[in-house]
Amino acid sequence: MKDAVPPPEDAPLPEAQGVYSKFETELQVRPDDIDMYQHVHSSRYMDYVLAARFDQMERCYRMPMAEFQRRGYGWFMAATQMNFKRPLGLGDRVIVRTWIERFTLIGVKVQFQIERAADKKLSCDGWFDYVMVSMETARAVRLPEDIRAKYAI
Template identity: 30%
Template sequence: MTAFKKVLESNMKIRFHDCDPFNHLNNSRYIDYLITAREDQLLEQYDFDVYQLASEKGIGWVSAQTQISYIAPAQLMEEVSIQTQLISFSEKSLLFEAVMWNRDKDILKAVMWTKLVHFHLQTQKSFAHSEALMQFFGAVVNPLSDAADFETRVKQLKQAI
């Protein structure tokens, strides 16, 4: 089986239209940046196209729960580094982590965990992942053995700086 990178990383620039009057990234836009980074990384690193799956097979994932901690503001025109990883999965769901840093990765900006539920677009119901998807998730998952919950993980990342 192919050896996949477990932690994916890319850079993004904070844009004017996403900022508040203080030139900080608007809180709701952090989620957009983190999810966009994950989607791009999946396509670039794994050739995993969520939009192709939706259009060809009528399947996708919907957000069931999002936890986010805002640590430090991301500034207008700042280049940030976003790391994402799948930290657990089950028959019907995925849990991924996204972490935003400054470019040098010495200032933690935000941490997010999102639970996604596998969804059939035609039936509008959740359903089980295929065996092929389960094998793929098994190859890319990066469990966090020492972080039992979101708050603990945020503390660990803060202390690691």
């Protein structure tokens, strides 16, 4: 009998997907977010998601980024997909909604939506693949079980 081949490190873990909590953070479009076309520059949408995740790590998951750093871990973005639907303008307030879609052995896939608060219209959606890394080596490490458990809500 052949030995079982371990799954790739980025393979989804065998558990239900799409059952994790969704969290929201409200942000305001700032003057420096605006590009020459008088709407939010595409790169700022990534900043909005990262700011929301930073807020939600502390407020919702009760494990802020400082705790990861204290333990010698960080999160690297491995891949992203962003789908732009409607522009945002100066002064708009936005709701950034994020949730974990799935865990892998070394990270998570996070889905997001950004909507204009005033009319609830979707402006952008997509996903980020994050990989947990050792801050000492900058190499991927397995996601510790206690961290996965804290984020699997």
